[in-house]
Amino acid sequence: MARSFAKEQEADCPPPFETLDHxxxxxxxxxxLRVAYEVAYEDFTKRLGAEALRPGYFTILTLIxxxxxxxxxxxxxxxERDKSSITIALRWMEDNGLITRHPSAQDRRTHMCVxxxxxxxMQARMQAKSLAHLTALGNAIGPERRADxxxxxxxxxxxxxxxxxx
Numbered sequence: 001m002a003r004s005f006a007k008e009q010e011a012d013c014p015p016p017f018e019t020l021d022h023x024x025x026x027x028x029x030x031x032x033l034r035v036a037y038e039v040a041y042e043d044f045t046k047r048l049g050a051e052a053l054r055p056g057y058f059t060i061l062t063l064i065x066x067x068x069x070x071x072x073x074x075x076x077x078x079x080e081r082d083k084s085s086i087t088i089a090l091r092w093m094e095d096n097g098l099i100t101r102h103p104s105a106q107d108r109r110t111h112m113c114v115x116x117x118x119x120x121x122m123q124a125r126m127q128a129k130s131l132a133h134l135t136a137l138g139n140a141i142g143p144e145r146r147a148d149x150x151x152x153x154x155x156x157x158x159x160x161x162x163x164x165x166x
Contacts, residue, residue, distance in 0.1 A: 029156075040137060047133045048126055056081060058126055060089050061115065064099055065123045069112040071104070098122055 025031060045052050053061060059079045064070055070078075076086045090113060093099040098119035104110040115123065141149050 040133075043136055044130070044133050047136075048129045051122070051125070052129075053122070053126060056085065057089050057093070058123070058130070060086065061093060061098060061119060061123045062127070064093075064113045065115045065120055068114050069102075071110050071112055072101075073110070075113065093119065 041055060044055055052058075056079070060075055060081075063075055063078050067074070072083070072086055072090065075081075075090075076083055079086070081089075090099065090101060094101060097116055099113050099115050101111040101113050104112055138146055
């Protein structure tokens with residue numbers, strides 16, 4: 001009787017993690033890209049601390065600091081982000097005193113972005129702190145594989161965008 005009850009209990013237990021069948025999931029590059037991004041994002045936020053901007057916002061602020069009077073369209077193209085996320089980020093940065101936006105004299109539909117002194121200081125602090133993050137990523141990838149790794153990611157992006165999906 002005890003033996004039958006033990007088998008019944010065993011049948012109600014989940015399989016051991018080590019024996020889980022992942023099937024085709026081991027072939028899903030996207031899954032590994034997502035997990036790698038999440039791990040990198042976590043490292044970025046831990047190293048940059050409480051004042052850390054999101055990586056996308058840091059990208060946008062860096063582009064603005066390095067390219068005064070950059071347009072929203074140029075930011076979108078350079079950061080490879082969609083217009084709505086750029087607009088939200090710029091509004092937040094403007095509300096928090098990191099940037100100002102000015103209409104272009106040639107085309108009033110175009111807004112040019114300029115970093116404020118506070119924005120320049122914030123970007124410089126984050127860039128200095130981010131060097132440890134870049135070093136950690138570089139060490140994880142390996143200095144001898146870094147260039148190839150980045151080129152592979154760029155190739156993947158290009159090829160997937162060119163894919164002709166019916």
